[in-house]
Amino acid sequence: MVVTGASSGIGLAAAVDLARRGDQVVLVGRDPARLQAAAEQVREVSGERPELFRADFAVLDDVRRLAGKLREAYDRIDVLANNAGAIVLQPLTTVDGFELSVQANHLSPFLLSNLLRDRIGRMVVTASGAHRSGALDPDDLNAPLRRYRAMTAYGTSKQANILFTAEAARRWPGIPAYCFHPGVVRTRFGNDSRLVALGMRFLPFRSPERGAETLVWLANQDPARLVNGAYYYNRRLHRPLRKAADPQLAARLWAASAEAVGIAE
Numbered sequence: 001m002v003v004t005g006a007s008s009g010i011g012l013a014a015a016v017d018l019a020r021r022g023d024q025v026v027l028v029g030r031d032p033a034r035l036q037a038a039a040e041q042v043r044e045v046s047g048e049r050p051e052l053f054r055a056d057f058a059v060l061d062d063v064r065r066l067a068g069k070l071r072e073a074y075d076r077i078d079v080l081a082n083n084a085g086a087i088v089l090q091p092l093t094t095v096d097g098f099e100l101s102v103q104a105n106h107l108s109p110f111l112l113s114n115l116l117r118d119r120i121g122r123m124v125v126t127a128s129g130a131h132r133s134g135a136l137d138p139d140d141l142n143a144p145l146r147r148y149r150a151m152t153a154y155g156t157s158k159q160a161n162i163l164f165t166a167e168a169a170r171r172w173p174g175i176p177a178y179c180f181h182p183g184v185v186r187t188r189f190g191n192d193s194r195l196v197a198l199g200m201r202f203l204p205f206r207s208p209e210r211g212a213e214t215l216v217w218l219a220n221q222d223p224a225r226l227v228n229g230a231y232y233y234n235r236r237l238h239r240p241l242r243k244a245a246d247p248q249l250a251a252r253l254w255a256a257s258a259e260a261v262g263i264a265e
Helices: 009-020 032-046 060-073 100-115 129-133 150-171 194-202 208-220 247-261
Strands: 002-004 026-029 051-054 080-082 123-126 177-181 231-233 236-238
Touching: 002 009, 009 026, 009 032, 009 208, 026 032, 032 051, 051 060, 060 100, 080 100, 100 150, 100 247, 123 150, 123 208, 129 150, 150 177, 150 247, 177 208, 208 231
Parallel strands: 002 026, 002 080, 026 051, 080 123, 123 177, 177 231
Antiparallel strands: 231 236
16 A cells, blocks of 8 residues: 555554554655654554655656656555645745645646556545635636635645546546545644644644544445545545536546646546
């Protein structure tokens, strides 16, 4: 099982839980030191040190290199957990020319999934109830950069996660795909803001372990008991808002994303 964003938060909690259950986990993260620390936590519960792959999802060439290395290392990836992501507190443009949160949270996982399509047995995507604040326009993926609001940009990327999952299930019926809302989880998100960091520390947020429960459940549940392409919360089927459940919008997003990352639709 390949878990992106595995060096902290929900991704690390999921990797530890999966390893404790006997699954072979592969950790993907951006920061080498935190990846090494995460590997030690996994080793403590499993007795085996996991394989580590470094990639920065703010750089599409990093994602392409990651896909190549994973393809070389594994003939089969039972589960790809597209969990990496970020809340970006100010308007930032990546080296690829995209608003950072839409690239890190959507375009990079979209690219990675497409490049590994023939290896993946199942896909789980970390979405969010924050999709309610999304304002996705497939014709202008950089729209959030104008009059920037962090939660609108983040919500737009999470809206994209849900639409991507549903469209992947339609296009790739042989690869079960699910997304989920982990709840409001205390993680490293927003650490660049003292106010957000303070709230994460003292307000009654969920633990990363609690937030990871549905990811782990979706990774192991019999697909016959799940709805392909669906959105889950607390291990139950959940209905996203209409703007994250529009098949035409999902198809438009797929086409725009494929063009953005330079792959055939």
